Amino acid sequence: MRILAFETSCDETGVALIEAEGGLKSPKFKILKSSVASQIKIHAPFGGVVPNLAKREHLKNLPILLKKIGNKKADLIAVTVGPGLEPALWTGITFAQQIYKAERKTNKKLKLVGVNHLEGHLYSFLLPQKTVRRETLDVRQIFPAVALIVSGGHTILLLVKDLKTWKVLGETRDDAVGEAYDKVARLLRLPYPGGPEIERLAKRGNPRAIEFPRPMIYDNSPDGEYDFSFSGLKTAVLYYLRDPKNPNTSELSEKHTQKFGSFGWNSGHSDRLLADVAASFQAAAVEVLVKKTIKAVREFDAQAVILSGGVAANQFLRATLKKETGKFGVNFLAAERKYNTDNAVMIAAAGYMAYLRKKKYPLRANGNLGI
Ligand code: KG4
Ligand code: ZN
Numbered sequence: 071m072r073i074l075a076f077e078t079s080c081d082e083t084g085v086a087l088i089e090a091e092g093g094l095k096s097p098k099f100k101i102l103k104s105s106v107a108s109q110i111k112i113h114a115p116f117g118g119v120v121p122n123l124a125k126r127e128h129l130k131n132l133p134i135l136l137k138k139i140g141n142k143k144a145d146l147i148a149v150t151v152g153p154g155l156e157p158a159l160w161t162g163i164t165f166a167q168q169i170y171k172a173e174r175k176t177n178k179k180l181k182l183v184g185v186n187h188l189e190g191h192l193y194s195f196l197l198p199q200k201t202v203r204r205e206t207l208d209v210r211q212i213f214p215a216v217a218l219i220v221s222g223g224h225t226i227l228l229l230v231k232d233l234k235t236w237k238v239l240g241e242t243r244d245d246a247v248g249e250a251y252d253k254v255a256r257l258l259r260l261p262y263p264g265g266p267e268i269e270r271l272a273k274r275g276n277p278r279a280i281e282f283p284r285p286m287i288y289d290n291s292p293d294g295e296y297d298f299s300f301s302g303l304k305t306a307v308l309y310y311l312r313d314p315k316n317p318n319t320s321e322l323s324e325k326h327t328q329k330f331g332s333f334g335w336n337s338g339h340s341d342r343l344l345a346d347v348a349a350s351f352q353a354a355a356v357e358v359l360v361k362k363t364i365k366a367v368r369e370f371d372a373q374a375v376i377l378s379g380g381v382a383a384n385q386f387l388r389a390t391l392k393k394e395t396g397k398f399g400v401n402f403l404a405a406e407r408k409y410n411t412d413n414a415v416m417i418a419a420a421g422y423m424a425y426l427r428k429k430k431y432p433l434r435a436n437g438n439l440g441i
Contacts, residue, residue: 073147191410197416216229367400
């Protein structure tokens with residue numbers, strides 16, 4: 071089955087065409103075309119995504135990307151209906167409906183399905199990879215699995231029984247981990263989106279330089295053991311940077327401050343210190359994510375850990391989680407890095423899964439859709 075998919079939930083416009091086959095036990099995908107237009111440059115001056123600008127850009131980009139993809143002939147059209155920014159989601163839904171209407175004139179069997187963006191992330195590990203052999207995706211070897219979805223809007227831990235059954239074990243009570251990366255990046259005067267910037271800066275820093283809090287890490291209460299909280303960690307970084315007692319040896323470069331502005335404290339911070347802050351923040355965030363994931367692996371005797379979402383592109387998180395799962399003989403599964411951040415290939419795959427599961431999401435933007 072050939073699937074054409076559209077993704078417009080946030081600041082990336084994605085269009086993709088894939089070929090899918092196999093049932094719910096062993097779906098197989100072939101990526102035919104994928105195109106993503108990032109709006110980073112447009113939103114960067116505002117330090118975050120501006121919904122109406124996102125909408126305008128999606129409207130502009132969708133026909134351009136579809137033209138790039140070329141062949142529109144598909145058996146199924148899949149479009150993200152939520153969660154995300156509703157004005158942005160609507161552009162994708164309306165566009166998909168228009169294409170569906172036009173194509174149905176000559177293809178009566180064509181179907182249109184709504185896709186849950188979080189399921190797109192969750193299923194992204196099923197996408198083909200150059201370095202992973204097919205056999206590692208034998209479902210008999212991966213379930214039950216623990217899945218960690220980490221993005222700009224979500225931090226969710228799932229217990230996955232099979233490709234259509236899962237349970238939410240916990241989620242963030244305040245900021246998502248990607249949001250924490252983005253906010254800490256702003257404090258360090260780094261451009262949006264902050265995740266990749268923090269990761270880069272952290273490589274030069276000492277992760278043990280500053281003891282930032284690990285929120286909820288030892289929470290063993292039944293309603294908190296798998297929940298997360300990242301807003302306190304971000305605030306701890308802010309207080310650290312503001313505290314005149316902390317070592318700040320030289321001025322931030324003039325250019326840097328001019329570009330990103332001052333955030334309310336006067337003292338300059340040395341590059342060394344900023345790298346230490348980035349590395350120490352990252353160490354704290356990753357330690358909480360990994361500890362809770364491993365705790366779930368042990369409690370539920372999981373055979374695999376599935377990592378997805380934009381923050382899954384972070385090499386430190388990937389490497390740490392892989393190392394820890396390895397200690398328990400547990401498989402570590404994650405899509406290639408380019409399919410961790412928002413894209414339409416994962417939406418096409420999730421569209422196929424929704425079709426197999428007969429899962430019908432209404433074709434209406436739902437900003438708060440859960441998984
Ligand atoms: O999944 P995604 O593309 O969009 C949402 O569904 O939210 O995730 C975007 C988030 C942003 O917060 C971004 O800073 C973060 O993923 N991110 C990273 C990295 N690449 C993207 N965070 C840490 N390290 C990275 N390399
Ligand atoms: Zn996403």
